[in-house]
Amino acid sequence: PEVTFTQPSGERITVSADVGRSLMKVAVENLVPGIVGECGGDLSCATCHVFVDVPWVAKLPPMTAEEEQMLDVTAEEPTAASRLCCQITLTEDLDGLSLHVPETQR
Numbered sequence: 567p568e569v570t571f572t573q574p575s576g577e578r579i580t581v582s583a584d585v586g587r588s589l590m591k592v593a594v595e596n597l598v599p600g601i602v603g604e605c606g607g608d609l610s611c612a613t614c615h616v617f618v619d620v621p622w623v624a625k626l627p628p629m630t631a632e633e634e635q636m637l638d639v640t641a642e643e644p645t646a647a648s649r650l651c652c653q654i655t656l657t658e659d660l661d662g663l664s665l666h667v668p669e670t671q672r
């Protein structure tokens with residue numbers, strides 16, 4: 567699937583990755599600015615915060631309580647479209663997924 571990360575500047579970065587991969591790892595490997603993933607996906611850093619573009623919000627699997635808790639400590643104020651992208655695994659259905667990277671990530 568292909569995923570597009572839009573930067574605060576409006577710059578768009580589209581990456582292509584295999585089904586089953588972690589969205590955070592894909593972003594880090596492709597040097598997407600603003601996605602840090604400091605804890606490596608352990609749900610303990612909140613530096614993989616993204617804003618999911620509205621049409622996609624409902625297509626993602628629901629958040630766990632742990633993810634919801636970690637969203638409280640993101641550098642940038644979370645919204646209803648916020649997710650931690652280490653908790654999103656790529657599937658065929660997510661082809662075309664579009665996200666915005668927050669201005670600050672810590």
Ligand code: FES
Pocket residue numbers: 590602603604605606607608609610611612613614636650651652653
């Ligand atoms: Fe640390 Fe997602 S990479 S919470």
